[in-house]
Amino acid sequence: MKKRPHVVVTRRLPDAIETRMRELFETELNIDDVPMSPDALAAAMQRAEVLVPTVTDRIDAALIAAAGPQLKLIASFSNGFDHIDVEAALKRGIAVTNTPGVLTEDTADMTMALILAVPRRLVEGARVLSADRDWAGWTPTWMLGRRVTGKRLGIVGMGRIGQAVARRARAFGVSIHYHNRHRVAPQVEEALEATWWDSLDQMLARMDIISINCPRTPGTYHLLSERRLKLMRPEAYLVNTARGEIVDEAALIKLIASGAIAGAGLDVYENEPMINPKLLRLAEAGKVVLLPHMGSATIEGRIEMGEKVLINIRAFFDGHKPPDRVLPSML
Template sequence: MSAHKPQILVTRRLPASIEARMATLFETDVNEADVALTSEDILEGLTGKDVLVSTITDRIDADLIARLPQSVRLIAQFGNGVDNIDLEAAWAAGLTVTNTPSVLTEDTADMATALMLALPRRLVEGTQMLLREGEWAGWSPTSMLGHRLRGKALGIVGMGRIGTAVAQRARAFGLNIHYYSRNRRPPAVETPLDAHHWDDLDAMLEAVDIVSLHTPLTRDTHHILSAERLGRMKPGSYVVNVSRPELVNEPALISELESGRLAGAALDVFENRHGINPRLLALASDNRVVLTAHMASATLEARVEMGEAVIVNIRAFMDGHQPPHRLLPDQPQPRSARG
């Protein structure tokens, strides 16, 4: 590493051990308030900086990218998802963009599995009943009846690292594994899971009891669970989403749940830019939806590993090497020179 320490802006607070390492390696400016910065705040904080360490709460669109100081050459995202960054605009501006993949697999799969259990077994509802009533009336043969997981069909949309990890956990609970993915997995993956591949998503949705989403957000996957596809799902089935809210047509999902055609949904991600939809909150209050606060990757271990990946990306880039987690747009545009 050169004698000149890279100057970086970190837009949110990170684990203490990561902030300490960054402070040793870089000239680091951290957003101590730990609230989402506005575009103007980001631009002001980047004056004289080399690197922007962003998170999913930062909207880095084409307008912001066009206004970045010439000194900024790297956007090092703290996180796997980068749908908050206009990758095409960054590429055209000559910026390098990195993320932190692979470190979230186990934690995200754990959360998806926990939600699959919580939903049909009414775990949240049972806890709330005790807290609300303050005194348990006692066991009854017909009280709090849910549904068994064993023997049910799980349809995984996106059989990448996380989808495969979910399938492994679900198989241990006796679920039958079905999946739809851009590429069919090899026998070494399918056979131990007894996994059935579908090349027709609509047909899979009609056949399974639980749909769990594990695909990245792209132009092709936006609203992959559209109103029409939600209408194809089996009556009494469930939706689990720990990936991206934009994968689901949320108003259509709400309507299917309100009508009672779908039995429930467990959502770690949902549209909340203007506040959570009151209809969704009402369904949660009525125990037909389980909502968690974007917690799928929220373990200390995952956050530290994410921070370490950010550091590796920055050091590689500033040393003149290709960062290990560099991202490219789907359709790269001609690249322009940048400082």
């Protein structure tokens, strides 16, 4: 009987995925779902042939250098892979895979929800009915937000998720603009009626809403720097469901607090899981809508992610190229 690879899973996964993992591999599960400390991760990498981390696990060069010689695959349960030092893993002969493509629609749904929630003040309104005070009833000038229809949406990153956001926004009568490293195919632009900007600066200065949908790479760290954020119009809103580090969070807080930017909808943060107290105060004041990194949190999406992890592990140990292998050239 062929020896089954020893797999260590760092967080709790859907029951169906954990059960199948136990059937296929010698699997250690994290039943308590307590995040692993760096020491615990190091110990896991000393005994595992396959590590299955998530975006909350920082697999840096030091951890990879200390890994045992038996570790051959890091099969991440994640769409992104910026939490793993892919180059260091490659040098050690450790393959890295992720789970792309299955969270596109879920993340785009949440992005669109924030695009609607922030200008229309939905969270503020919901809070009124849950507070310890009586609602006085409808009045013509109370809780006025801004109309979404007819506005210009600037999408930063026109990949799968960016295009899915564009499709949804068009249904609300929003004009689609985008900035991307490369211009998308003409047929995609035509279908989305999208306008390409080769200059991010130029686009930022003209949009009503900015949506961040690009991956976190060394080149996108603080892509929306303080200088760029200052280009946004005072009536504009920013929505980020990608990665917190793409936006200079301290600068964003300062500009929203001063009225230089109208507000923001955030599902990701620069120092997760720590949330800047100033952001929490802005949320209390109705200036921002904050969500706890739940853009991809659907049962269907998590199961599809797990299925990709299973396929990547099986393909690797069957001697085939994993379908979702990550290479440094993708960074």
